[in-house]
Every structure is written in structure tokens, then in C-alpha cells.
Amino acid sequence: MSLYSAPPNSLSKNTVQSFSRRSLLPQQTHTLWKIETGVVRTFTYLEDGTSVTLGVWGSGDIVGKALSKVEPYQMECLTKVQATIFDLQGWDQIADVLLAHIHQAEELMIVRGYKTVDIMLVKLLTWLSKRFGREVEQGRLIDMRLTHEDIAELLGSTRVTITRILRQLEEEGFIHRLSLHRIVLREEEIWHYEI
Numbered sequence: 001m002s003l004y005s006a007p008p009n010s011l012s013k014n015t016v017q018s019f020s021r022r023s024l025l026p027q028q029t030h031t032l033w034k035i036e037t038g039v040v041r042t043f044t045y046l047e048d049g050t051s052v053t054l055g056v057w058g059s060g061d062i063v064g065k066a067l068s069k070v071e072p073y074q075m076e077c078l079t080k081v082q083a084t085i086f087d088l089q090g091w092d093q094i095a096d097v098l099l100a101h102i103h104q105a106e107e108l109m110i111v112r113g114y115k116t117v118d119i120m121l122v123k124l125l126t127w128l129s130k131r132f133g134r135e136v137e138q139g140r141l142i143d144m145r146l147t148h149e150d151i152a153e154l155l156g157s158t159r160v161t162i163t164r165i166l167r168q169l170e171e172e173g174f175i176h177r178l179s180l181h182r183i184v185l186r187e188e189e190i191w192h193y194e195i
Contacts, residue, residue, distance in 0.1 A: 016082050021145070025063070025075035030088045032064035032097075038081030039132060039144050043153070044070045051153045055104050058132050062097045064088070078144055108154075117157045118165045124154060125175065129185045138176055139186040147181050 016036055019025060025033050025040065033040075035057055042054040042063055054070065056078070057063050065073045066088050088094070111123045125142065133140035146154075148162045155162070166183075169175045176184040 014084060014086060016084050019077045019081040019083065021077055021079055023077050023081075025077065025081070025083060027065045027073070027075070028085070030066060031085050032062050032066060032088055033075065033083040033085055034062050035059055036082040036084060038083075039078040040081055040083075041076045041078050041150075042068070043074055043076065044072055052156075053108070053154045055101065055108065056128070056131070056154070057104075061100065067097065067101055078146065078150070112156060117155060117161055118168070120155045120157070121151070121162065121165050122169070122174070124151070125183065125185050133185065136184060138184045140184065141178075142183045142185060145181045146183075150181075 019038075037059055040057045040061075040063055042057065044052050044054060046052060054068065054073075055063075063075050107127060111120055111127060114120045114123060128142045128144070128146075129140040132144060133142045135141075148159045148166065151157075151166075152159045152162045166175070166177065170177055174186055176186070178184065
């Protein structure tokens with residue numbers, strides 16, 4: 001698998017670059033990526049190899065190693081992504097970007113703060129549907145092709161547990177799973193589940 005769709009020396013600033021699903025956005029000193037379309041997950045690894053998701057970002061969001069002190073720091077495309085690279089030096093909107101990163105970190109910390117994985121999963125699906133979903137006839141479609149392993153990494157759980165809970169949520173009518181790991185969240189039903 002290629003780490004990026006273009007060789008590093010061909011990346012030019014202010015030009016939209018295209019990246020395939022599961023590729024990594026290249027890291028360059030003093031630069032950031034503005035996501036034009038698609039969804040990117042920022043993450044790190046613990047000493048034991050466990051992946052820890054730091055954030056999930058979409059259109060209009062800005063990501064880059066310059067915004068984090070975490071080592072290692074990776075930016076994985078969860079979908080096809082188009083992004084523009086730009087130089088951080090002399091850029092005056094950094095405060096807005098930092099606030100957006102803080103707000104998302106807080107939202108994900110709250111989701112991960114629930115005591116049971118089933119409630120964490122419901123809260124995560126609700127957050128993803130509001131942040132990245134779109135209205136369809138049956139509810140809100142989360143069209144990100146997240147695997148059970150992806151969701152488990154987001155919540156610090158196991159793939160087996162996520163599979164079991166997703167199956168249970170589907171049997172109870174709270175979600176509808178489509179092909180390619182897409183999920184339709186039935187918001188009115190989820191509201192009853194959370195109570």
C-alpha cells in the first residue's frame with residue numbers, strides 16, 4: 001500500500017492533492033493539510049502497538065503534525081480524500097484551528113468516558129452522524145465505511161465486542177447496516193436507547 005498518492009517531492013503548496021482510502025497524508029515540517037473532501041483519522045501507537053485515535057476530521061478541518069506533540073503521529077484517510085497543503089509560517093488563523101482541535105478532543109473524551117461500551121458506541125455513532133452523516137429516508141447515513149476494527153480503535157474496545165453490540169443494535173432497530181460498513185442511525189430510536 002502506498003503511503004500517499006504522489007511522490008513527496010511533487011507535493012506543491014495550495015494545490016489540491018488526492019489520496020486513496022487507507023493512505024496516509026505525508027508529514028512535512030511547518031505545513032498543515034486542509035481537508036477539502038473526505039474524512040481523516042489522526043492517531044498514534046502505544047508501546048504495545050495499540051492504536052489510539054486522536055481525532056476524526058472532515059471537510060474544512062485542518063490537520064498536521066505541527067498541531068500535536070504526540071509521537072508517532074499519523075493521518076490516515078478513512079475515505080477518499082482531497083486535501084490542500086499549506087505553509088504554517090505567517091498564517092494567522094492558527095487560534096481557530098487549535099480551538100477546533102480542543103473541542104473535538106473534548107467531545108471524544110466525553111464519548112470515551114461512558115462506563116459501558118454499548119453506551120460509548122451509541123454516543124460515537126450519534127456524534128459521527130451529526131458530524132459526518134447526511135439525511136436519508138431511514139435516518140442519518142454514516143457513509144464512512146468504518147470497519148468494526150476502526151470503531152473498536154476509536155473506543156478502545158475489541159472488534160468482537162463492537163460486532164456483538166452492532167448486531168444487537170441492529171436487531172433492536174436502532175441502526176440499519178448497509179454494505180461496505182456503512183450505518184444508518186435511526187436518531188429517534190437512539191434517543192430512547194440512551195434513556
